[in-house]
Amino acid sequence: MSDVNDQALETAMAAVDAAFPALCAQLADLVRVPSCSFPGHDPQHLQAGAEATAACLRAAGFPAVELLDDGPWPPYVLATDHRAGPNAPCVLLYAHYDVQPIGRDELWTSPAYEPEERAGRLYGRGSADDKAGIAAIAGACSAWLHDGALPCNVTVWIEGEEEIGSPHLEAFLDAHIDKLRCDALVIADLGNVQTGAPTLTVSLRGMVSATIQARALAGPLHSGMWGGPAPDVVQLLCRALGSVSDAEGRLCVPGIAIPEPSAQALADLERVPYDAAAMAASMGVVPGGGDLSDGVRAYRRCWYEPVFSINAIHAGGAPGAAGNIINDCAWARVSVRIVSGMDPDATLTALAAHVRSQLPSWLQCEIAAEQSAEAWATTTDHPLFAICHAAFARGYGVEPVQVGCGGTIPFVGVLSERLGGVPALLVPVEDPDTRAHAENESVHLGDLRKTTRSLAAFLGMAGAVKKRGDRAQ
Numbered sequence: 001m002s003d004v005n006d007q008a009l010e011t012a013m014a015a016v017d018a019a020f021p022a023l024c025a026q027l028a029d030l031v032r033v034p035s036c037s038f039p040g041h042d043p044q045h046l047q048a049g050a051e052a053t054a055a056c057l058r059a060a061g062f063p064a065v066e067l068l069d070d071g072p073w074p075p076y077v078l079a080t081d082h083r084a085g086p087n088a089p090c091v092l093l094y095a096h097y098d099v100q101p102i103g104r105d106e107l108w109t110s111p112a113y114e115p116e117e118r119a120g121r122l123y124g125r126g127s128a129d130d131k132a133g134i135a136a137i138a139g140a141c142s143a144w145l146h147d148g149a150l151p152c153n154v155t156v157w158i159e160g161e162e163e164i165g166s167p168h169l170e171a172f173l174d175a176h177i178d179k180l181r182c183d184a185l186v187i188a189d190l191g192n193v194q195t196g197a198p199t200l201t202v203s204l205r206g207m208v209s210a211t212i213q214a215r216a217l218a219g220p221l222h223s224g225m226w227g228g229p230a231p232d233v234v235q236l237l238c239r240a241l242g243s244v245s246d247a248e249g250r251l252c253v254p255g256i257a258i259p260e261p262s263a264q265a266l267a268d269l270e271r272v273p274y275d276a277a278a279m280a281a282s283m284g285v286v287p288g289g290g291d292l293s294d295g296v297r298a299y300r301r302c303w304y305e306p307v308f309s310i311n312a313i314h315a316g317g318a319p320g321a322a323g324n325i326i327n328d329c330a331w332a333r334v335s336v337r338i339v340s341g342m343d344p345d346a347t348l349t350a351l352a353a354h355v356r357s358q359l360p361s362w363l364q365c366e367i368a369a370e371q372s373a374e375a376w377a378t379t380t381d382h383p384l385f386a387i388c389h390a391a392f393a394r395g396y397g398v399e400p401v402q403v404g405c406g407g408t409i410p411f412v413g414v415l416s417e418r419l420g421g422v423p424a425l426l427v428p429v430e431d432p433d434t435r436a437h438a439e440n441e442s443v444h445l446g447d448l449r450k451t452t453r454s455l456a457a458f459l460g461m462a463g464a465v466k467k468r469g470d471r472a473q
Contacts, residue, residue: 037098050075061145074160092182095133096162099126133188140455151463191430201426206375209335240358255350259341303404373410395454
């Protein structure tokens with residue numbers, strides 16, 4: 001990093017600051033596109049999302065922008081500028097333009113696809129997850145492109161089906177892996193632990209999920225006439241699911257071994273800023289709820305311990321329309337967020353065996369696997385991690401912290417491996433008040449500006465690195 005032109009970095013970050021109002025307007029335009037990738041939503045909106053993303057990257061100054069729609073996937077957007085030459089490293093910058101469904105429309109303070117700025121935040125579906133990532137990438141690159149050229153080779157890769165698990169990613173990589181060759185992968189789709197606290201993510205939980213269908217009767221029964229001798233399938237299923245975790249909510253299934261966090265991860269926890277009241281407010285937990293008294297304990301449970309969740313459970317009629325019956329069947333969707341060292345298939349097998357063992361043998365029960373994604377963790381000894389750390393310290397004005405993340409991005413490990421083991425750098429565009437996947441999603445514009453500044457600084461610092469062989473050193 002000794003060859004970094006300090007004045008050039010300051011100029012690039014100043015350019016980010018000057019252009020930031022225009023960048024926010026571009027982000028608002030992206031949010032207006034209802035590019036939801038879930039089944040039942042208009043696929044033309046994904047096409048529109050890809051085109052809007054391409055327009056944003058063209059406006060940033062990229063000399064080559066294309067839509068890759070030659071497969072069964074929504075269009076991928078690829079922008080490239082490799083004019084820095086063969087001796088400069090190549091950075092692959094990733095985000096996604098697809099979004100979650102809006103949820104309950106009546107809970108939005110402003111319409112989900114009509115972006116609105118309030119108190120320093122931009123509200124709207126996708127404003128943070130992950131169209132903010134697109135904006136940060138475009139803004140960081142534009143800061144260099146509009147003043148001449150990027151200091152390193154850059155490929156920008158934006159997809160349109162991350163929110164549904166990137167089901168065509170492997171097929172896309174089979175067809176286009178050569179277009180993505182790089183020395184470092186930067187994923188702009190994570191979050192800060194607190195507003196203003198730059199946060200670099202070095203591990204992700206994985207996930208397995210399944211649906212459970214249990215039946216005890218041919219049809220519903222009158223609860224007065226038959227209550228007592230007739231089996232209550234809802235109670236039976238609830239008891240079985242309740243046995244998966246202990247009284248403190250920790251997974252306790254025979255056959256599932258829970259790895260201990262590394263010594264480095266535990267040491268990093270001590271340095272992460274923590275505000276119990278702010279976390280409770282971000283969660284929206286009722287007063288006194290949650291395990292929030294100790295930050296190290298709370299973050300350890302969020303990032304480095306598995307957790308079982310009942311995502312949905314149903315029996316009988318709609319809420320408010322239930323009769324006095326004993327239900328014939330019950331349905332649940334459950335998941336386990338797993339940590340590094342846990343095998344997804346083995347976890348699901350043990351979970352299913354345990355649930356069956358807690359149900360009567362005569363009960364008809366079907367357990368069907370849904371999703372499966374491995375956990376991911378990385379070491380931080382590659383020199384580009386130090387560069388990323390320094391860049392975010394510069395862009396935010398405070399030192400970053402390294403953390404885990406409780407969420408899952410299934411392709412991180414796969415992509416890093418397919419690209420030859422390049423380092424994956426996971427950088428923030430969200431914060432604890434973002435409410436990603438929920439109603440009233442928003443992005444903190446101050447943090448978005450600082451992340452954009454940091455990415456601009458990272459590109460400048462990476463450009464000062466010379467390659468030896470086929471890797472940046």
